[in-house]
Amino acid sequence: MLDQGLLALLNKKALLVWDQFRAHKTDKVKEKVKLLSTTQAVNLGGLASILQPLDVVLNKHFKDRMRQKWMAWMASDNKELTEGGNLRRPGLS
Secondary structure (H helix, E strand, O other): OOOHHHHHHHOOOEEEEEOOOHHHHOHHHHHHHHHOOEEEEEOOOOOHHHHOHHHHHHHHHHHHHHHHHHHHHHHOOOOOEOOOOOEOOOOOO
């Protein structure tokens, strides 16, 4: 059984701000968000830096680094092909 402190935390109202990805706006997602006492808000274009600070502070640097690694892998000779002749995806490392 959950203790009273955890129950109180789970019952607090919250605001969830996310982008306009279609899956975020489905009835199933809206129902789940409502069950969690959460208000859903959709970020309008160009407001990510104000409404989604993690997108600016963390995600941008992560995406930039991943793009650098992808470009280095694409430029290298360290690629393999599948039996069908398609480029095999890079390893997780």
